[in-house]
Amino acid sequence: MARWEPNARERLERAALALFAENGYDATTVAQIADRAGLTKSTFFRHFADKREVLFGGQERLTEAFTSAIGTAPPSATTTECLSAALEAVEVVFTPQRHEFALQRRAVIAAHSELQERELLKMARLGLAVAEALRARGADDITARLAAEVGMLAFSTAFARWAEPGNEEPFPPIAHAALRELQDRAAALGAAGTPA
Amino acid sequence: MARWEPNARERLERAALALFAENGYDATTVAQIADRAGLTKSTFFRHFADKREVLFGGQERLTEAFTSAIGTAPPSATTTECLSAALEAVEVVFTPQRHEFALQRRAVIAAHSELQERELLKMARLGLAVAEALRARGADDITARLAAEVGMLAFSTAFARWAEPGNEEPFPPIAHAALRELQDRAAALGAAGTPA
Numbered sequence: 260m261a262r263w264e265p266n267a268r269e270r271l272e273r274a275a276l277a278l279f280a281e282n283g284y285d286a287t288t289v290a291q292i293a294d295r296a297g298l299t300k301s302t303f304f305r306h307f308a309d310k311r312e313v314l315f316g317g318q319e320r321l322t323e324a325f326t327s328a329i330g331t332a333p334p335s336a337t338t339t340e341c342l343s344a345a346l347e348a349v350e351v352v353f354t355p356q357r358h359e360f361a362l363q364r365r366a367v368i369a370a371h372s373e374l375q376e377r378e379l380l381k382m383a384r385l386g387l388a389v390a391e392a393l394r395a396r397g398a399d400d401i402t403a404r405l406a407a408e409v410g411m412l413a414f415s416t417a418f419a420r421w422a423e424p425g426n427e428e429p430f431p432p433i434a435h436a437a438l439r440e441l442q443d444r445a446a447a448l449g450a451a452g453t454p455a
Numbered sequence: 456m457a458r459w460e461p462n463a464r465e466r467l468e469r470a471a472l473a474l475f476a477e478n479g480y481d482a483t484t485v486a487q488i489a490d491r492a493g494l495t496k497s498t499f500f501r502h503f504a505d506k507r508e509v510l511f512g513g514q515e516r517l518t519e520a521f522t523s524a525i526g527t528a529p530p531s532a533t534t535t536e537c538l539s540a541a542l543e544a545v546e547v548v549f550t551p552q553r554h555e556f557a558l559q560r561r562a563v564i565a566a567h568s569e570l571q572e573r574e575l576l577k578m579a580r581l582g583l584a585v586a587e588a589l590r591a592r593g594a595d596d597i598t599a600r601l602a603a604e605v606g607m608l609a610f611s612t613a614f615a616r617w618a619e620p621g622n623e624e625p626f627p628p629i630a631h632a633a634l635r636e637l638q639d640r641a642a643a644l645g646a647a648g649t650p651a
Binding site for chain 2: 338339376379380382383384401402404405406408409412416440441442443444445446447448449450
């Protein structure tokens with residue numbers, strides 16, 4: 260009986276994060292998540308492979324947003340302009356509606372070393388995909404890898420600021436400001452080296 | 456009967472890498488490794504927790520070499536000079552004698568997705584430790600994280616060149632050249648942005 264449930268995915272996400280916060284990630288079962296959301300286990304499994312995917316299911320969408328923005332930037336775009344376009348594209352993922360989810364998700368991951376490892380790996384893979392997208396535009400390997408790391412740092416810095424409780428500014432201007440800060444640091448490192 | 460076996464660790468590493476290359480990583484057992492090395496399983500377990508540690512046991516030594524070089528650099532050292540010192544310190548790990556091991560290790564990891572994931576995570580953790588060592592010297596968070604990524608990229612670029620079959624140049628000059636290349640790219644990204 261696979262009937263359509265309105266907002267099933269969002270309801271499951273909300274239920275899962277509430278339960279992770281209340282009882283811990285390990286102690287939460289898929290049955291409990293489905294129950295809390297007022298849905299069946301089979302509805303859960305139509306949306307997520309397992310409970311971990313509630314936290315990491317956005318990876319593909321994020322990678323797709325980054326890489327297609329880089330791939331479709333005008334041929335004349337500089338590497339930095341490609342990174343700007345990629346960060347701008349992430350707005351589709353980090354909408355104001357996702358703010359609460361992002362905050363809760365971060366708290367769950369911070370409390371669990373296996374999930375922290377998964378997050379580290381997710382970011383490393385995203386960086387590899389960005390470097391590949393830049394190489395596909397003709398950037399040399401070292402430039403592509405460095406620019407990808409700069410983009411990832413701008414992304415994680417901006418994400419931390421955007422997810423701050425009380426922040427109401429949308430993601431793109433925060434991300435552009437972070438990218439400019441990273442560029443300034445890159446210029447300083449590239450010159451004489453900043454005092455440490 | 457815990458008697459001392461000369462060069463046990465190196466013999467076990469050589470045996471393990473030969474077997475991984477011959478039969479694959481998954482099909483190789485600790486018993487086979489010990490047997491090939493002419494040692495017992497209990498000798499193996501005095502040196503390694505499991506067969507994966509033959510490939511990743513160097514992580515702590517590498518982290519220690521990087522972070523203590525940064526921690527003991529003169530107070531006047533710039534961030535880039537700290538990275539230089541860290542890359543220089545890695546010479547204790549990448550000696551000419553380790554060249555063959557490094558090449559074989561790389562081939563085993565490249566053939567196995569779970570090991571690639573482990574390697575990605577190892578590098579991400581090493582980067583976090585380097586950033587922490589730079590913050591401990593007073594670098595601001597964004598500079599520390601960017602410099603750590605620049606250091607990691609210089610390290611992996613240099614490692615790939617050093618490990619090339621036929622290379623006889625020692626690690627430090629290769630690493631310094633890679634760091635200079637990264638600095639040039641950083642300067643370009645920090646300026647107008649390089650065309651991609």
